Amino acid sequence: NIEFVSGSVKWYPDQQNNPDTPVVLPFGQSGDKIITPEGVNLGNINGCWQYAGFLTFDFRSRVTTAPAFTVDKTVKNITAGDPDYSDETNASANNRVEFKIVAINTGTEIAENVNIKDTLPAELSFVSGSMKIFRDGSGTAELLPDDVANQIFGTGWNMGDLQIGANKRDMLTFRAKAPSTISESKQVVNNAEITSGALSDSDNAKVNLVPTETPVIVPNKNAKNLTSGQVASPRVIGGRTVLAFDVLAGESIEYTLLTENTGSAAAENYQIQDGIADILEYADVTAISAGGNVVDGTTGNDARLVQYPAVTIGAGESVTRTFTVKVKDPIPNTPPNGYSYDMQMYNKYGDEVIVVLSRPTPPPTPPILHIEKLVRDFTVNELNFVDFNQAIAGDTLEYIIRFSNTGNGPADQVKFSDILPTNMQYISGTTIISVNEAMEHTLPDGIVAGGVTLDTIAAGDSGYIKFKVITDAGIASGTELTNTANLTDNGATISDTAKTTFKAPVIPVSVTPIPLPRTGADTVVIAAVAAFGLLALAYRVAKFI
Structure with a gap:
């Protein structure tokens, strides 16, 4: 349990003249080969004790690691709707049970080449195509073919390496069927064993075979949103998998109750009931099939029940009942109290069904943007900005783009751009902005190129952007030039123009x-x-x- 420390070899030659003075090993050696048959070459050493020397090297202890694993074998009756796996379950004729084998490596080293073997009792028959493995803590199943299942039920099957820790567990599940006839009560044992080298562990699960001639009622349930057409499907809510979908106020839901007798005897005068107290917090019953009605019950979700006339369900037969509810509009705003008024309609009849309510989301408040483009002749000190003016070729013009947001929502990343006629040139550094009559400040050049962008124009904001251009001296008298300003928000662009007509100088x-x-x-x-x-x-x- 010790190991050599690489690079620790030191050579102390010529002790009489250089006592306790290490020197570099000759021939460029590191010394690490001292623990190999090749060893370390020290070169020539002169005779006599005064030239004697010695080598030193280090070792350190090594932590011992080893795999260790545990196996847990459990079972549940799928036909009877057992909610959880346990060490044992009951099964009637033709019932299907599901076994689960969980292997966990509790050691400090990966367990390699783990072999799994399962001994299925003769009274139970494997259900073809039902074996699955969940590797390394995954919730995603890998379907194992029947030939692999046959190996597991025989000499065993190498399922690979078992990683360290409970969160890296491997889990194997498969189903088996009880006999078609059970003449007497009997307990059968299913044993699972895993091995890795000299390590092994095993566990078992038991199935109590129930004699024939007893009814076995299996309730199942589903729901459908009649308004949207959506059918409840598996969803994880509150850490468990249930059947669920979403609804809005005013939508209608149809619940379907399927009551199946998987036993070998008829279930006579069987009363089908379903607790709906939680549903009635948010919905009203609008229809019940087969002469059913709503009655008072006991407590909790069963305080109110949908109840149907008693029926006889023969062995192997099933009965279907339905009822319909409509979600209240508006949805009640009653404060939640535990599971009550929690914006969910919970119901269980074999299967758990949760209808998740959603309040309508108000539409986003849009901005309403406006733009106005005006001009004035800066050369002659024209005082007011106007839609249309006159100028002389070579004059400097100043443009203003007035903008405002009269909507109830902000406009973000609003882009302003300006399209200049070819015979006008932008004067660099002249772009200024003012918002809500605040002090003017300079904007970067770019309004007549790629444009300038304002982060946000809040609801109620207004302002302006001004800039100057110089006109070409060669513009002919009578020429009309149009300048266009654009405001772009969320892909939509609005524009406005200002015009200038050029006249001859006096x-x-x-x-x-x-x-x-x-x-x-x-x-x-x-x-x-x-x-x-x-x-x-x-x-x-x-x-x-």
Whole structure:
């Protein structure tokens, strides 16, 4: 139970001159081969004791591991509807039982090549195609063919390795059938054994064969949503598998009760009853078949019962009964109290059926977005933004995109983009935004390229985006340019436009001075001042008309 420590070999040569001084092994050796027949080559060693040396190496103890396993064998009567596996069960003629073998490795090492063997009593016959294995703690079954089952019932079958721990257990199940006639009571034993090398463990389960001539009533149940057409199917609720489906307020459900006599004698005056107290918390009975009615019962879910007239069910016969309920609309808002008013309608008649109620989900509140596109001539200090204006080629225009959300819900990831005509150029750094009359701040360039995106426009929010462009100097008079702004939200786009018509610039008027009589300096000054005033007036007209 010890093992060599790799890399621990040390060589201490020439002890007289270099006492207790380790040196590197010659020839590039690690020393790990010291425990092999090849050993370690120390090279040449001079004679005499002063050149003597020694080697050291380390060993450590090793934890001993070993597999260890346990086997648990149980059984339940499938025909009689046993809910759980147990060490023994009763079976009447033709009943089917299901055996379960659980193998758990409780040791510290994987158990390899585990062999499983089962000894089936002669009184029971294996049901072909029923053997399944669940490996490594899985809930998914692997169907084993009948030839493997025959090996298990014979010399045994190698089911592979058994992993460590209860959560890695292997489980094998199969079904067997009781004789068609049982003349006297008898207990039969089914034994299972697993082995791995020298290890082995075994366990058994017992079946008490019940004599013939007794009725065996097997109740079964299912349900269907008559409104949606959905039929109850297996679902795990509260840690157990039940039959279930979902319903909404106002939907109708039909429950079907199947009562089967699998015994060998008739069940006379058999009263079919089904507890529905939990169902009645959320639904009303609208129809009952075969003359049944609702009566008071005992306690719990049986406090109220659907009850049918007594019938005789012959051996091997079955009786079907139905009743229909309609879910209340609206669904009651009574606070839950344990299993009561828990938004589930529980019912059991052999099978457990749970109808899960769902309250209608209100539709999401949509945003309602608006956009308006306006323009003004920035060059001439035009004060107001308008739908349509005039400008001179080469002027700088400023656009504004006003937006608002008049809906009741927010709009997320809203994209704004703008399509400029070819003879306009965006002026970098001029895009600004203001929301809800807050202070303006600059947005990154991109509104006329890939667009800019706002994270959220909340319900009731409004604001604007402004930016500037410069127009080409060569735009002809009379040209009308249209600029389009787009707002895209959740795949939908709304747009608006602003238009600008270009006009010819006004040429300043040349004023020819009128010659004045040379009457003196004062007269000349007055004429010059008058002429200058006319020139100034002409320039103002050219600039602002």
